[in-house]
Amino acid sequence: MGAIKYSIEIEIYEGKGCDVHQVGQRFQYPKGVGQICPWLRDSINSMVRVLQFGGNLPWTYRGTAYEKEIDTEGITTEFVRCPDPTEAGVVAKVTRTKRSMPTDVGWA
Numbered sequence: 001m002g003a004i005k006y007s008i009e010i011e012i013y014e015g016k017g018c019d020v021h022q023v024g025q026r027f028q029y030p031k032g033v034g035q036i037c038p039w040l041r042d043s044i045n046s047m048v049r050v051l052q053f054g055g056n057l058p059w060t061y062r063g064t065a066y067e068k069e070i071d072t073e074g075i076t077t078e079f080v081r082c083p084d085p086t087e088a089g090v091v092a093k094v095t096r097t098k099r100s101m102p103t104d105v106g107w108a
Contacts, residue, residue, distance in 0.1 A: 006096045008048050010036065013079065014065075015090030037090075040082040044092060047078055051096040066091070074098055 008029035012021045020037040027035055029048055036044070050057060057078060061067050066079040075097050082090040 005054060006052055006098055008052055009095045009097070010044060010048075011093045011095065013091045013093040015082070015088055017086065018082075018084075018088040018090050021090055037082070037084075039084050040080070040090060040092060043080050043083055044094060047080055047094060051076060051078060051094065 010027045010029055010032070012023050012025040014023060015021060018037075021040070027033065029052075033041060047057065056070055056076065059068075060070070061079070068077045068079065070076050075095060077096075078094045080092045080094060082088065082092070084090065
């Protein structure tokens with residue numbers, strides 16, 4: 001596995017009626033991953049792995065509340081909706097921040 005050059009933070013960006021999360025909650029990945037609802041965590045996991053190793057996802061959502069920032073030398077954001085089909089409507093904002101020094105261990 002390659003060196004991880006980025007830290008990842010997950011923020012509950014929007015949602016109502018969710019029994020687990022409230023808007024504004026923040027979690028560090030992977031340290032806080034156990035506090036995230038399994039439905040949302042599963043939706044986020046693949047995206048986090050791409051971002052954590054420097055990849056970017058192609059969509060931008062220009063002109064919407066979910067327009068993302070892409071800066072491979074700084075901060076990149078991505079948005080993920082929980083698959084829960086109820087009116088909870090939870091959306092997480094995933095923020096990738098470049099580390100000053102990469103780590104060689106995948107879970108640092």
